[in-house]
Amino acid sequence: MPDIGGDPLFVLEFGDILHYYTPYTITLFLLALIFTGLAIASRPERQIDIAFGGDAYYAKETTVSEMRFRRFMAIACGLATLGAMGSGDLFNFTLFVSLVGIANIGIVAAVKNRHVLDAAYEYGIVAMVATLPLFGGAALVVATTGTLAIPALAAGGFAVPLVAKAFLALGVIGEGMAPFYAAKAEMFRAPGAPYVIMCSLSSLLIFLRVVEIVITI
């Protein structure tokens, strides 16, 4: 069992796949849970904009249908993050991560704002392309070691190639858009607070998790 996040507290047996929770991943899991709860419970903010050239201002309203859809996507994103936090299997992890990427696009895709949609489009392309290094990394791991189970890999005795780790990290970076901040900053102009926050939360969390995985395996 991996121990860099502390000793595992809880192991969920799920067929040939284990879900395990160390103090580290359970912290991440709980935070994802809390923010998903907030996304469900909160009403969206009404963003105030100042009319240019005067002292007039107006509040942007989020329509009900848009709010429903974005809330649905935020919840999907939260659930995918929850899955990625506990997964003890590399392939499952990559699947959850790509689900996070798609749900992130969904959260902003409903916004009717050209700048936001432009940024979301660029982000979407990167999120799609990033599945290649992501699954490629998992495939390299299984080809060179014959197993995908993180606890088994962590137990040692396997030589996981460095490039597989690099691919995994790069894939997660692409899905979560972590260091390529430009598009994410544009996307955050979208009104409706609790939903956009899920974009950033999920990408940070999957990034934190992949750091643990890469150090462990």
Next chain:
Amino acid sequence: MLIITRISRVLSNFQNLVALFAGACIIVSLIGILSLPLAFEENQLYPKTRLDPTSGLYPYDRGGVPFGTTEVICQYPENSPYAGYVTTYLTPLSLFLAENTLYIGTTIVAHPGGIIDEILYNTRGADTVVETSILFTAFAIASYLYRREEE
């Protein structure tokens, strides 16, 4: 102009995003190519030695007796005691097709009792669930955007 300002001007434009990511992918791939060859681990879920192009089940034939058992390498055999059984899970109709024609391998995923789905459900349960969730989410986004056009 400082070099730092130049770099940040490139980074801050989200139109350059795809190019930057592609660049990162190329660099990592080059490292990967330089680190070749990587050793291949033979000891995997299905034995790779028994592939038989003449079988009606090709390329899904992984050995084993229909309605009997077969050996599947599991990570946690104690959690999935029935894993071996499903490799040979075929309906009688499929078995008939497999024995008499060469086509079952091409239709295998699309008909009830398809081997691959069954193997996945039994050995790697969450995979199939998450894969379909990804598709479902993508469809949900597409249909929402399509219906918004009509408003």
Next chain:
Amino acid sequence: MKRTTITYGLAASALVIVAAWAALAASLIPLWAAETAMVIAFPVLVLFLGLWWRAPGGEEDIPFIGY
């Protein structure tokens, strides 16, 4: 929020903290359980203490949009 709600909230969070502290001192619960209780109750205590000091809230208004 009403004055009584705030008093109850403050009392509840203070009670949780005292109970967790006492139970830990008597070694009834493990350290992590006491810490979890603290982590949950302490933020509530901070906010409710402030609200309790100055419970009457103002009217809702629009945010600050410039001088």
Next chain:
Amino acid sequence: MIEYLVFAAAFGLLLLGLHRKVIARVQLRPGPPVWQEILHALKFSFKSTWVPKTASATLYVGVVLIGIGIWSAALFVVLAGESILILFAIYMLHKIVEHGFGLSSGSPYGKFGGVRSVISAASEIPLFVTIAAIYFFTDSLLLRDIVAYQAVHGPLLLIAPPAAIAMYIVILSKLPYGPFSIVESKELVSGYKTEHFGVWRAGISVIDGTKTFVLLFAFVAIFIGAMPFWAALVIMTIVLVSLSFVCAVTPMLSPFDSVTVQGIVTLLMVGYAAVLWWVMP
């Protein structure tokens, strides 16, 4: 337990007050008294409080609770000698709390603060390279193991100085008035804090105090090792004063430049980690 939390918040606020004082003296100003930040926290907690009309009320209040909660948890993690990964995860998630503060109110200033916080999220990566570099030496990320390693081999500050510098920069980026403190720079009024007034602002003060204490305490524990508590407090104060000198004499970078500079630091750290990986058995 509770006394640790109260002490950490109060001492952290005191350190922040000292921070302002040192900056002021370096810039030849009198500066506020050292306990100014504690007075601030008390003052805000006496102010009348409500939620703005345009805000997403649940989130608006919820992030304050979450912010205090995560840093309390971080304090316990450091005190118990648990995995420093948890500590750094909490540090990263503080970003999300910042987003929550900035975006929940509907105010354009808060929004800009939140967007800048998103931009600067890219600059937190030196942390992970720091973690990797430490892991090469200690083979464990549990704080108690790291402390035990230092008891045998001497402080990591001398063994792996680049990692210490990277974490120093990371702490620097969390202090107010530093070169990387773009999220609360003054053209945004108070950045993400703009719309949180009254009790909510007092909550932010508690977050800031605990955060400063935890980060400095962790720095001392990770890079210098075990020592009596009072000695740790003294060294934390010294580290903070050195940080204040840096803050006092450097201008604030523009948002994207700030991220670029930190990105370059990350690249240097990756190089360092690669060298370690090559050299270490």
